Amino acid sequence: MKFLLTGAVFFPMLSAVIGYIIGRKNKEMRNYFADAVTGIEFGVFLYLLIRMLTVGGNGEIAELPGICGMGLFFTLDGFRALYGAIAAFMWFMSTLFSREYFAHYRNRNRYYLFLLLTLGATEGVFLSADFYTAFIFFEIMSLASYVWVAHDEKKESLRAAATYLAVAVIGGLVMLMGIFLLYDMTGTLRYDQLTGLSAQIANPAGNFAGLNGGEAVGTAGRGVGSAVSTGRLWAAGLCILFGFGAKAGAFPLHIWLPKAHPVAPAPASALLSGILTKAGMFGILILSSRIFLGDAAFGSLILVIGIATMAVGAVLALFSVDLKRTLACSSVSQIGFILVGVGMSGLLAEENALALRGSFLHMVNHSLIKLALFMAAGVVFMNVHKLDLNEVQGFGRKKPLLHYIFLMGALGIGGMPLWNGYISKTLIHESIVEYIELINEGAAAGFFSVDTMRGIEWAFLVSGGLTVAYMLKLYVVLFVEKNGNPQTQERFDSLKGSYMDKTSTAALTISATLLPIMGFFPNQIMNPLADLGYGFLQGSVKAYGMASWFSFENLKGAGISIGIGVLIYLIIVRLWLVEKKEGKTVYVNRWYKYLDLEDVVYRPVLLKALPFVFGVICRVLDSLVDFVVVFLRKTVYRDSEIPHELEEGTPLTHALGCVANGWKRLCNATIHRKNPRDVDYEHKFAMIYEELSEVGTIISRSLSFGLLLFCIGLIITVVYLLL
Numbered sequence: 001m002k003f004l005l006t007g008a009v010f011f012p013m014l015s016a017v018i019g020y021i022i023g024r025k026n027k028e029m030r031n032y033f034a035d036a037v038t039g040i041e042f043g044v045f046l047y048l049l050i051r052m053l054t055v056g057g058n059g060e061i062a063e064l065p066g067i068c069g070m071g072l073f074f075t076l077d078g079f080r081a082l083y084g085a086i087a088a089f090m091w092f093m094s095t096l097f098s099r100e101y102f103a104h105y106r107n108r109n110r111y112y113l114f115l116l117l118t119l120g121a122t123e124g125v126f127l128s129a130d131f132y133t134a135f136i137f138f139e140i141m142s143l144a145s146y147v148w149v150a151h152d153e154k155k156e157s158l159r160a161a162a163t164y165l166a167v168a169v170i171g172g173l174v175m176l177m178g179i180f181l182l183y184d185m186t187g188t189l190r191y192d193q194l195t196g197l198s199a200q201i202a203n204p205a206g207n208f209a210g211l212n213g214g215e216a217v218g219t220a221g222r223g224v225g226s227a228v229s230t231g232r233l234w235a236a237g238l239c240i241l242f243g244f245g246a247k248a249g250a251f252p253l254h255i256w257l258p259k260a261h262p263v264a265p266a267p268a269s270a271l272l273s274g275i276l277t278k279a280g281m282f283g284i285l286i287l288s289s290r291i292f293l294g295d296a297a298f299g300s301l302i303l304v305i306g307i308a309t310m311a312v313g314a315v316l317a318l319f320s321v322d323l324k325r326t327l328a329c330s331s332v333s334q335i336g337f338i339l340v341g342v343g344m345s346g347l348l349a350e351e352n353a354l355a356l357r358g359s360f361l362h363m364v365n366h367s368l369i370k371l372a373l374f375m376a377a378g379v380v381f382m383n384v385h386k387l388d389l390n391e392v393q394g395f396g397r398k399k400p401l402l403h404y405i406f407l408m409g410a411l412g413i414g415g416m417p418l419w420n421g422y423i424s425k426t427l428i429h430e431s432i433v434e435y436i437e438l439i440n441e442g443a444a445a446g447f448f449s450v451d452t453m454r455g456i457e458w459a460f461l462v463s464g465g466l467t468v469a470y471m472l473k474l475y476v477v478l479f480v481e482k483n484g485n486p487q488t489q490e491r492f493d494s495l496k497g498s499y500m501d502k503t504s505t506a507a508l509t510i511s512a513t514l515l516p517i518m519g520f521f522p523n524q525i526m527n528p529l530a531d532l533g534y535g536f537l538q539g540s541v542k543a544y545g546m547a548s549w550f551s552f553e554n555l556k557g558a559g560i561s562i563g564i565g566v567l568i569y570l571i572i573v574r575l576w577l578v579e580k581k582e583g584k585t586v587y588v589n590r591w592y593k594y595l596d597l598e599d600v601v602y603r604p605v606l607l608k609a610l611p612f613v614f615g616v617i618c619r620v621l622d623s624l625v626d627f628v629v630v631f632l633r634k635t636v637y638r639d640s641e642i643p644h645e646l647e648e649g650t651p652l653t654h655a656l657g658c659v660a661n662g663w664k665r666l667c668n669a670t671i672h673r674k675n676p677r678d679v680d681y682e683h684k685f686a687m688i689y690e691e692l693s694e695v696g697t698i699i700s701r702s703l704s705f706g707l708l709l710f711c712i713g714l715i716i717t718v719v720y721l722l723l
Helices: 002-025 027-054 078-101 108-127 131-149 155-186 197-202 227-248 256-263 266-291 296-319 323-351 353-384 400-413 420-441 450-480 486-498 502-520 522-532 552-575 597-634 651-669 681-701 703-722
Strands: 061-064 072-075 578-581 584-587
Touching: 002 027, 002 061, 002 072, 002 108, 027 078, 027 108, 027 522, 072 108, 072 131, 078 108, 078 266, 078 353, 078 502, 078 522, 108 131, 108 266, 131 155, 131 227, 131 266, 155 227, 155 256, 197 227, 197 266, 227 266, 256 266, 256 323, 266 296, 266 323, 266 353, 296 323, 296 450, 296 552, 323 353, 323 420, 323 450, 353 400, 353 420, 353 502, 353 522, 400 420, 400 450, 400 502, 420 450, 420 502, 420 522, 420 552, 450 552, 502 522, 552 578, 651 681
Parallel strands: none
Antiparallel strands: 061 072, 578 584
């Protein structure tokens, strides 16, 4: 088992290098090799998942001591086995689709190299048993996936990649600060040893070990019961939340998603949206189900972030006129739905079964839904080479298979009954209703009133309606309306069965068919999947089954969202976001540029204002040190007078000066007799020496020189840790 865990992480990373070497000689062989690697990876995780279902074995640790200083730790449970299998399945399907999608692309060898590197790093995050291991592979994953976004090397691609990398690096550095704080407080970074830490600090006399009896942290002698330790824990938690939230695409760190997805290749977009955002959610779940288990304050914070993310993403998707940007903004919104479920689990504490199961299942559902939708968008792009809705309008007409694939994804993400998204959204909605009932009974912890929670419930339902509206917009554009140019529509219709090959057809059809199957059999499929996450999520109740998933009460929430979505589409989309020009239907981008957080806030502040402010501060501090030194030498430590003038220069400058002066006299008597030179080289060399000495003294005493030496030392330390 330990060999399989470490092999599942490092096998794709080693294969990436081998595949790159193969690709230098034979590109077709490289493609088959990548298919085989991702297929084997999926097979390994499928075996681990089946073994977990039949034999069990939660908590076994695979350790690689000494690597990166603190060692690497991997473990397996139901959650990790399932999500590792989902990640491997999505990589396998995306790799199969990549063969046709990249047929006419440049730099394919580079793409496959980083595709497999990112697979290994992502599995390393999901299998990690401590924050240090998660951080190492989280950063590898972020840096390797940067190449996906920049793959085209166009101006917009490089700009979006720079935004993605900036968010990833800043998030990683802030997360690292939180990890340092957490380790200083507890002496451990292992997830199983941090269970219930927040409650233990709040009640140091108790022996809180979590709802499932997780191992409590040994904190004797660290003063964990003090107010300072509570503040430090929250500081650490917020830093770690910042890092994982940036990757998950949580508001207001979501800015990279709408920019990166439209420019990245479609197979990469499917993985960025479906899996890499879930690596961020994995870290947030660690915080909520371990460190802040049952903490109402932390749950309230996550709930607020979730509501904002859910609403902002849905509104951005509704206004978008770019196919992949709409799906990217949709990912932001769906991450918000998941965060709402995570937040509700913190508020419900011991009654958190509905919320945890709903958030976990919506993670699974969103991953699989976005795999189908982004690959369908990829089919459109590789045939049309455009993403603007006005230019791809009517492409899906007379293409029943593509129609089926897209419709399965649209119905799933819209929460339509009998599709998988309905099940998870229903659970999250029911957890909100349950919390409202607890408030009425006076048995709920937290800061929200009944009216506030009812407002949150309506925000949830309206956001679901917005999801229906923008997916209906895409569906009508692709499969109902005709293109404004009759010749273009005729060319679209002529493609029929030639718009994708058999391998791509199989990958897309399998991915899409899973969605209704999961929704048709919730008790047989969805409930067992939710049970797999029980140990990891520290749920209070293991088994949960609704008397009827499709009862009137459960259907009512979905019906309200669908009704709101249809109204939004008919009123806002058809009457405001669409114009008729010369008898043609034209979709208009009415989103104001000054609402773009990246261009209005982040780039001006982070790239201009903050560097200027800190540059001024550093200059003042640097000059201040020199001023204090000069002031003290002129006053308190004033130099004493000397009885005679010191000899200038050094023996070396004196010797060189004598030689130069002798050569000067010789030249003046011969070749320079008409224009003799009158330079005292002994004095000149002495002055040069004094100037260099003075400059060296100033540099060595300056703050800038000290910071430079600190940076060099830090780089050496990092290299040492890595090697």
